[in-house]
Structure formats: structure tokens, C-alpha cells
Amino acid sequence: MARLGDGRTDSGLVTLDEAAAGAVSRVDPVAETLKLPLAAADGHVLAEAVVARLDLPPFANSAVDGYAIRFADLAAAGATSLPVQGRTLAGEAPARLDHGAWRIFTGAPVPEGADTIVMQEDVVASDGVVTMPAGLRRGANLRLAGEDVACGQEALPAGRRLRPPDLGLLAALGLAEVPVRRRPRVALFSTGDELTEPGRPLGPGAIYDANRAMLHAMLVRAGAEIVDLGILRDDAEGLEQRLREAATGCDLVLTSGGVSVGEADHVRDAVLACGGLDLWRVAIKPGKPIAIGSVAGTPFVGLPGNPVAVFVGFAFVARPLLARLAGETYVSPAAWPVRLGFTHARKPGRREFLRVSLERDADGIVARRHPGEGAGSLASLAQSDGLVVLAEDITQVKAGDLAPFLPYAELL
Numbered sequence: 001m002a003r004l005g006d007g008r009t010d011s012g013l014v015t016l017d018e019a020a021a022g023a024v025s026r027v028d029p030v031a032e033t034l035k036l037p038l039a040a041a042d043g044h045v046l047a048e049a050v051v052a053r054l055d056l057p058p059f060a061n062s063a064v065d066g067y068a069i070r071f072a073d074l075a076a077a078g079a080t081s082l083p084v085q086g087r088t089l090a091g092e093a094p095a096r097l098d099h100g101a102w103r104i105f106t107g108a109p110v111p112e113g114a115d116t117i118v119m120q121e122d123v124v125a126s127d128g129v130v131t132m133p134a135g136l137r138r139g140a141n142l143r144l145a146g147e148d149v150a151c152g153q154e155a156l157p158a159g160r161r162l163r164p165p166d167l168g169l170l171a172a173l174g175l176a177e178v179p180v181r182r183r184p185r186v187a188l189f190s191t192g193d194e195l196t197e198p199g200r201p202l203g204p205g206a207i208y209d210a211n212r213a214m215l216h217a218m219l220v221r222a223g224a225e226i227v228d229l230g231i232l233r234d235d236a237e238g239l240e241q242r243l244r245e246a247a248t249g250c251d252l253v254l255t256s257g258g259v260s261v262g263e264a265d266h267v268r269d270a271v272l273a274c275g276g277l278d279l280w281r282v283a284i285k286p287g288k289p290i291a292i293g294s295v296a297g298t299p300f301v302g303l304p305g306n307p308v309a310v311f312v313g314f315a316f317v318a319r320p321l322l323a324r325l326a327g328e329t330y331v332s333p334a335a336w337p338v339r340l341g342f343t344h345a346r347k348p349g350r351r352e353f354l355r356v357s358l359e360r361d362a363d364g365i366v367a368r369r370h371p372g373e374g375a376g377s378l379a380s381l382a383q384s385d386g387l388v389v390l391a392e393d394i395t396q397v398k399a400g401d402l403a404p405f406l407p408y409a410e411l412l
Contacts (some may be wrong), residue, residue, distance in 0.1 A: 029327035034118035055146030117141035159329035
């Protein structure tokens with residue numbers, strides 16, 4: 001991996017894959033764990049595997065309203081008529097069936113001896129007798145004990161970021177609480193004399209701080225606990241002090257702005273004064289100046305100032321690093337091919353991300369490029385559906401070509 005050497009000059013661009021892998025390799029998962037009630041566990045990362053302590057379902061039950069029978073009682077050919085011997089509702093104890101049919105309802109335990117359930121829509125019932133058609137399948141509509149999860153089987157692995165269906169599974173297994181890792185604590189701030197907090201009057205030459213609002217939301221979706229430090233001004237000495245303070249008690253320091261080479265871009269020098277940088281420039285567009293290192297022993301990621309570059313840098317570098325801190329088993333988002341509705345030529349060497357919207361035309365789905373192409377266009381993010389990804393060696397794409405597409409839903 002290309003490094004900064006003495007911390008003052010870089011030795012070239014690193015690939016996005018190298019940057020992401022390098023960032024992840026420099027951190028360890030948060031060690032602290034806690035137990036949370038299921039109602040509070042959504043989005044947290046499992047600290048240990050969950051092994052089923054009972055079968056799921058815990059007993060054989062009916063998947064439909066109908067009649068439980070013994071398959072051996074069916075005629076070899078033609079319809080079969082059987083007397084109804086009793087009935088079982090959901091929540092009642094199981095019965096025993098030696099011969100005939102047993103009225104049963106969805107979720108009710110299957111009588112001992114029965115091995116097939118016939119849907120009530122498929123039978124004719126009259127005077128305590130049901131007639132069933134030919135061609136029934138053995139075991140139809142029967143949920144066996146443990147067919148979903150068997151007792152002793154791993155139900156969910158360690159490192160799983162819990163989702164609503166996971167919580168339903170844990171509840172079905174009888175768990176009231178679950179062991180999870182503490183959320184990574186992230187110190188977040190923006191830098192720049194031009195920035196103003198939204199809601200305050202906007203002075204000459206000033207802009208509102210949009211990056212921090214966007215990053216805050218992305219951090220929340222990534223499962224982080226946020227320490228919001230607001231806006232830091234372009235003051236080298238003050239930045240160094242605030243970086244040291246931010247590193248205390250946090251697992252990651254995340255900034256936007258001030259990592260380029262302008263006269264007022266002081267973040268890079270402040271980081272070098274109280275820590276170090278492992279890499280600085282990444283071969284992507286937008287988002288080349290991404291700083292990865294440490295501040296007073298705490299991992300540091302410095303994203304660019306342009307909003308689209310911030311979004312890309314977070315999604316592809318900071319997000320996998322956060323997953324590692326959280327102990328999450330992270331899988332990179334999978335792109336799927338889309339047909340392009342535009343032509344684009346470029347220089348090779350950097351992986352490029354183009355903002356596109358998906359539309360339907362006579363031939364199916366087509367990706368249209370957003371007219372706002374600049375890295376500062378927040379509207380291009382808000383008004384598009386995702387990113388078309390162009391590999392480093394591609395110099396041109398044409399309308400009709402297929403290209404990888406990543407929907408924002410996969411990145412957030």
C-alpha cells in the first residue's frame with residue numbers, strides 16, 4: 001500500500017480496495033458487550049452466536065385449516081371417505097388418531113399417528129364424514145417439529161447486524177434479551193470558516209454545513225453512537241487540540257473538509273501533529289483526498305469537503321471500517337447490471353461513481369445520468385437512485401452498454 005512516508009508527501013494514489021482494506025485492518029472490534037431486551041436490539045451486532053434451546057416449531061402442527069389423516073388410510077385409487085373423530089384448536093394439547101380424520105386448525109398440534117393434512121377447501125364434509133380426492137401427497141401441509149430450526153442448531157451467527165426478522169426468530173426461540181456489542185462511538189465534526197449551522201443567519205461568503213447532517217444520518221444507519229462536535233474553524237493549533245479531545249473516549253474520529261492541499265486545509269497537518277496518516281489519496285472520482293490514520297491512538301478518517309465525495313468516501317471506506325469496529329460480519333454491497341442511457345468518456349486510472357436515476361422505456365429499465373455532475377451537487381444525490389460504477393481501466397461507455405449499478409438502499 002502506498003504510504004505517506006514522513007507524513008508530508010504521498011507516494012501516489014492507492015486503489016479504493018486497498019484503502020478500504022487498509023482502513024479495516026487498522027482497527028479491532030469494540031470489546032465491550034451488553035445484553036439488551038429484544039425491543040431495543042434492532043440494528044445492534046450480535047456478540048455471540050445464538051444456539052436454539054428448543055425446536056422451532058416446538059411440535060408438529062398444521063399449516064392450514066383442514067383435516068389430519070393417516071396417509072395409509074387413503075384408497076389406492078379414487079376418493080376416500082373417512083369419519084371425523086374429533087377436532088383440535090391452536091393452543092390445545094395434541095390428541096391421538098388411530099383411524100379416520102381429525103378436524104384441525106392452523107397452528108394446532110397434529111394428532112399422534114397423523115402424517116398428512118388435507119385442506120378444508122379440498123374435501124366434502126357431510127354428517128361427520130369427509131370425502132377426500134385422489135392424488136394427495138404424504139406429509140402435505142404438515143409442519144414438522146424443528147423443521148425451521150432444530151434444538152442445538154445455530155440460529156444466528158456472531159457478527160450479525162440484527163434486523164426485525166432476526167428479532168422475531170429470537171422471540172420465537174424464547175429469548176427475552178440478546179448479547180450485543182456496544183455501538184462504536186464516533187466523534188464527528190466539520191471544518192471550514194465558511195460553514196454555518198443550519199437555522200442561523202447566513203453571512204457573506206458562507207454556506208450551511210450540509211456534510212455533517214448527511215454523515216450523522218449515515219452513521220446512525222451504520223449503527224454508530226455519535227459525539228457531535230459541530231464545526232471547527234480553519235485554525236491549525238485549535239484543530240490539533242480539538243482532535244486530541246475528540247479522540248478521548250471515542251472509537252473513531254470522522255471529519256469532512258480540510259484534508260486537501262490548500263493553504264487553509266489544516267486538518268492533515270493537525271492529524272500529523274498528534275498522530276499519523278497511513279494514506280491520503282485514493283484513486284476514486286469523486287473523493288480523491290481521503291485521509292486514513294490515527295489521532296492520539298484513535299482511528300481517524302478525514303473525508304473531503306465536497307458532499308458527493310463525502311458520500312462516496314463514507315460508503316466505501318468509512319462504512320466497512322465501522323462494521324469492523326462494531327464486530328459486524330460485513331459484506332460489500334453487490335452491484336447489478338443496468339443498461340445505460342448516456343455516453344461518457346474519461347481518463348483511466350480512477351474508479352468513478354456516476355449518479356443516475358432509473359427509468360422505464362420501451363426496452364425495460366435504463367439508467368439516466370443526473371445533469372448535476374459536480375462533486376458539490378447535493379441535489380444530484382437527493383434526486384438520483386444510485387451510482388453507476390466505472391472500473392479504473394474503462395475509458396468510455398456508450399448508451400446501450402451494461403454497467404454495474406449500486407442503489408443507495410444498498411449503501412445506506
